[in-house]
Amino acid sequence: MSDAMALAQERNQIFDDLFAGRIPKRVPVSVNLPIEFCIQYAGQDLADAQWNTEMLEEIFDKACQDFASDMLPVLAFRFPSFYKLLGAKNFVMSSSGFLQHPEVEGLAREDYDAFIASPFNCIMEKILPKLYTELDKDPVTKAMTLAKAFKAFHDEMGHAGMVYGKLIQKYGYTDVNLFAGFCEAPFDFVADQLRGFKGISIDVRRMPDKVEAAAEAATPLMIKMGVPPVPSKHASTFIPLHMAPYLREKDFAKLYWPTFKRLVEALAEAGYPSFLFAEQDWMRYLDYLEELPENTRIMFEYGDPKLAKEKIGKKHIISGFYPVSLLKTGTKQQCIDKAKELIDILAPGGKYLFNLDKSPVTLDSVNVENLQAVLEYVSTNANY
């Protein structure tokens, strides 16, 4: 057996234990280095490499070589090609070469009822043309644009998937894929690109009934979207959570939580655990998270790791909390001490996956040596 295969086997065992609620041999380590970070780390041009994606294999390979992780540490899933073909307003490459997400409004306030009546009709007829200028054309142009974009999408995703497969084999990563499926909490779906942060904040006050009904209508779409194409016990559906920390609990309890809970339950019933990214601070909502199906995987950004471990650590699999900001400003020793501190709090009893509190979007958001030292430290020292 090759070294890589032996490593993969060891790592898969660790994740099997983690997911089964057994105490693994050591704390599994993951890190998600986004495409921009990897391109900059490899010294390539951001725009060039995001367009000419055949450059990605070498770029990602370099990141895999230099950052210790049990899971494939690189990730890209938004590419400028299909967004540009569609004339996207929601994902735009800025002058700096970063694909960014400006505030958009895909759903006009007066179209709530149309969305509630048939969300997918409303998406096709009203929302897509508002967000994608090239789909706001005559039917023939529209059809041709959609065909080009669909082809580009599958080319990019297919190529990226192939690169991931190669790297997983080469470096003996676990085949666990926390990003096998992707969807949003129904409220976030309505908020993020349909109504916008500002629009939804106003709607929550002015027309909560419509917001509630829209989240309800979006729920079956999110469930359908969230079921990964290839079933596997190592696959999770990634659900990045967005709006909850910006809501009052009263609004959260009524408008956000019920449909979100139903989504996670439906995915669990279909055999797909969810991997949640609890953006910002979710400590106010730990008791809610406790209600989710056992072994939901939750990565936290900010908050109190002790409190999280105490309230949901026996039931769910916790990760995150490690401050990316410290990797920028701290000394190597401070950074390693922080990892020790988190491991001491979160590792006992298992159900803990080491990860940062968020992805370092740009190379300069961390001191690279600190990041490498921390990953190396956890990989070699966090034994049970």
Add this chain to the structure above:
Amino acid sequence: MNTNYYKTWEQYKAEHPEIDEKQEKAMAGKMQSYEEMMFSFIMFLLV
């Protein structure tokens, strides 16, 4: 799903009485896979 833009195989078949049983066996999976791919693509554009 209540929509004009996504069809299950059963809905598609009901609109295409020319498809016989033998053809159906050969084509159903593939035809439906494109329906699913398009659905996933469209939804991806909104998240």
Add this chain to the structure above:
Amino acid sequence: MLDMQELTKAVGDLDEKKVLGLLNEFVASNPSPQDTAMVVSACQQGMAIVGDLFDAKEYFVGDLIFAGELLTSAIDILKPVMGGENTAKIGKMVLATVQGDLHDIGKNIFKSMSEAAGFEVYDLGIDAPASAFVEKVKEVNPEIVGMSGVLTLALDSMKNTVEALKEAGLRDGVKLIIGGNPVTEEACNMIGADAFTTNAAEGVKICQGWVK
């Protein structure tokens, strides 16, 4: 005459129906500009309550956004009965999300709260190059320049903007505040700004302090 305390409280409670009802009634009574000025001030006090409740973690960012919207509606109702002197502002501010960054939610919250506090805000939008700041500062001669950003690279753009203001001889004539996710005291020093914040309400207080 309408009950100022009631109005202030209704704004603080973000009770839109009540606020707009009170204001419509007030405007229908054909008030003097002086009375209107008092009403505007009562609304501003209500916004201060909103800021306090945000600090106390009773309100969250969504509530701040709604508060900005509520204030805009309130001012729209009051405009016809405002005299010229009511538009007297406490200061001018040039504000933008810096070059390379397209995020504007935080900037917009800060903008509406600054306007509520009486600032005249010149908003250059997003992805604003240093030259746009320089031109606008020359044109309107503000007391304050606000720079916003979410990405780490925004810090470099902020620094470049400060350099450009220096080169144009404008730096010493303004107070500079930076805001957004990546700003820290260290970043503030590196950039050469006068203040930093990740909290819009706090940022507005800092700016008010500068023009007192």
